[in-house]
Each structure stands twice: as structure tokens, then as C-alpha cells.
Amino acid sequence: MNFIATPFPARGPDAPSEWVRRWSHLVPSGAPVLDVACGAGRHLRWFQALGHPVTGIDRDPLAVQAAAQAGEAIEADIENGPWPLAGRTFGAVVVTHYLWRPLLPAIVQCVAPGGVLLYETFAQGNETVGRPARPNFLLRPGELLGACAGLRVVAYEDGFLDDPARFVQRIAGVRVPTDGPSPARHPLRALS
Numbered sequence: 083m084n085f086i087a088t089p090f091p092a093r094g095p096d097a098p099s100e101w102v103r104r105w106s107h108l109v110p111s112g113a114p115v116l117d118v119a120c121g122a123g124r125h126l127r128w129f130q131a132l133g134h135p136v137t138g139i140d141r142d143p144l145a146v147q148a149a150a151q152a153g154e155a156i157e158a159d160i161e162n163g164p165w166p167l168a169g170r171t172f173g174a175v176v177v178t179h180y181l182w183r184p185l186l187p188a189i190v191q192c193v194a195p196g197g198v199l200l201y202e203t204f205a206q207g208n209e210t211v212g213r214p215a216r217p218n219f220l221l222r223p224g225e226l227l228g229a230c231a232g233l234r235v236v237a238y239e240d241g242f243l244d245d246p247a248r249f250v251q252r253i254a255g256v257r258v259p260t261d262g263p264s265p266a267r268h269p270l271r272a273l274s
Contacts, residue, residue, distance in 0.1 A: 098128040099178045101202045105237060105254040106132060106174075108198040108268055113173020116192055118160070119180035123149030129174070139166065160185060173197040179204070181219055186229040195259035199233060200252075201226060205240060207249035221251040230255040236268045 102125055109115065115129040120138030122145050130136050136153035139160060140146050149155040158166045161182050171194035181203050193199050206222055209215035227238060233255030240251045258266050 096122075096124050098125055099202055101252045101254075102128065102176055102178065102200050105198065105200050107271060108200075108236065108254060108256060109134065109174040110196050113194070113197060115174040115176065116167065116170075116172040117149075117176045118185075118189060119177065120149050120155070121145045123152045123155070125176045125178065126152035126155075129176075134173070137167075137172070167192060171195075171197065175199050175201075177201045177203065181221060190230060190232060193233065193255075193257045195257050197257050198236075199230060199255045199257075201230075201255075202250060202252035205249045205251040207242065211247040211249065220249075226251050226253045232257070234258045234266070234268070237270070 106129070109129070112133055115134045115136045117123070117125045117136065117138045120126055120140050121142070123138055126136040126138045126149055130152045137156065138146070138149040138153065139156040139158055140149065141157065141159045143157055146155045146157040156166055160166070165185065165188045168188070170192060172192055173194055174197055175189055175192050177189060177200070179202070190199060204214050204220050206217070206220045208220055214220060223240060227235065230253055235253060235255045237254040238252070242249050256266070256268055
């Protein structure tokens with residue numbers, strides 16, 4: 083097994099998500115990566131260090147300014163304006179701690195053939211342990227599976243995590259290319 087040595091912390095606000103790190107190997111080598119609601123760019127920096135061109139989108143101008151240090155950064159209010167990436171596809175689309183249901187189809191459509199969607203956010207039950215607590219920000223059971231019906235689901239989890247206590251739902255789904263090997267091989271390797 084190949085281990086990825088990086089200068090990134092394993093925990094804290096600048097650390098890439100454990101889920102994203104675990105499934106990064108599914109992203110085709112050198113493929114462009116999109117991070118939706120990227121914040122200051124923790125996942126942009128992670129994928130840039132792995133040799134991927136990166137694009138981030140967020141509505142916060144200060145976050146976009148920070149994210150621009152890693153690659154393309156787009157300031158846009160994707161909840162109240164048009165989706166600025168219509169027609170563009172990426173080898174990976176990353177979404178963490180963000181949910182705006184009307185955008186789910188556009189996000190999935192951005193995954194290129196052979197590309198992967200890495201999505202992780204809060205789920206129902208989280209209202210019992212903290213924030214977010216409003217149903218608008220919590221995935222219903224199986225909701226990500228339904229949103230990713232056009233992708234091959236390689237990994238899916240829906241449950242509780244400690245430290246900090248939270249209910250999450252997360253998925254790694256691949257858009258299988260029509261001309262790819264059959265069956266496609268998506269290694270299920272442990273986090274290094």
C-alpha cells in the first residue's frame with residue numbers, strides 16, 4: 083500500500099476531512115478537483131499537494147481570498163444565484179459540512195466520467211448533540227444514496243461519530259465511464 087506523506091495536520095480546522103483523505107486515491111491522477119463551499123481551502127490545499135489543479139467556490143470573500151492561494155477560487159452565492167460552473171466537469175467534486183438540496187443535481191452533474199464525488203455532511207440525529215440542528219441542514223436517512231443514483235457508490239456511511247459528537251452521512255461515488263474496464267476496480271484501502 084502506498085502512503086501519502088503530507089505536511090497536513092490530522093485534526094483541527096485546517097486538516098482535511100478524514101473521509102476525503104481516505105478516498106482521495108479514487109481521484110484520477112492529475113484530474114481537476116472542485117470543492118463546493120470550500121471555505122479557506124483546506125481540501126484545495128490537500129489536493130493541490132497531491133498534484134491536482136483545484137477550483138473552490140464559496141460566498142465568503144475572505145474565504146475565497148484565502149482559497150485563491152491554492153488555485154482557482156470563485157466567489158458566488160450558489161444558494162441565491164445561478165450555478166457558475168454549468169457545463170464544467172471535474173475529476174473530483176468535494177463537499178463537506180454543506181447542504182443545499184436544490185444544488186445536489188448540479189453537484190453530481192459536475193463529476194466527470196471516471197471522476198468521484200466525495201460528500202460528507204451532517205445527518206438527522208445531529209440535533210440531539212449540537213449544531214446544525216435545523217432539518218434544512220441535516221440529511222435524511224439514505225438521502226445521499228438517492229442523490230447519487232447515477233454514480234457507482236464505492237463507500238457510504240450514515241451514523242454517529244465521536245470527538246466531536248456528530249451524526250453524519252458520507253459517500254464516495256464514481257461516475258463509471260462508458261468505455262472503461264469492466265468491472266471497474268475501486269480499491270477499498272484503509273486510511274494511511
